[in-house]
Amino acid sequence: xxxxxxxxxxxxxxxxxxxxxxxxxxxxxxxxxxxxxxxxxxxxxxxxxxxxxxxxxxxxxxxxxxxxxxxxxxxxxxxxxxxxxxxxxxxxxxxxxxxxxxxxxxxxxxxxxxxxxxx
Ligand SMILES: [Zn+2]
Numbered sequence: 001x002x003x004x005x006x007x008x009x010x011x012x013x014x015x016x017x018x019x020x021x022x023x024x025x026x027x028x029x030x031x032x033x034x035x036x037x038x039x040x041x042x043x044x045x046x047x048x049x050x051x052x053x054x055x056x057x058x059x060x061x062x063x064x065x066x067x068x069x070x071x072x073x074x075x076x077x078x079x080x081x082x083x084x085x086x087x088x089x090x091x092x093x094x095x096x097x098x099x100x101x102x103x104x105x106x107x108x109x110x111x112x113x114x115x116x117x118x119x
């Protein structure tokens with residue numbers, strides 16, 4: 001869904017997303033694997049809730065998430081993408097923390113003290 005929506009419909013989508021996220025958390029639907037497509041797009045694997053040994057692949061494409069499940073085929077927002085969204089938010093905040101840690105710790109060339117690794 002990349003088309004623009006009115007404000008009212010955006011809020012509805014947001015509510016729907018929240019509901020899907022609750023379902024995903026309740027059922028323990030989490031990202032169990034990540035990788036890249038041949039053309040370099042990020043892929044996340046989320047277990048199917050109904051089928052054993054089945055994973056849905058969520059691809060980050062065109063600034064959105066694309067899932068291969070039935071719900072997504074019919075244009076509905078699915079719990080797999082909700083799970084991936086959670087994961088991406090966690091990754092984004094981890095990156096922010098890493099950047100903060102980097103900028104708060106001295107670079108090796110800034111540190112002129114002699115130190116030993118054998119302490
Ligand atoms: Zn899905």
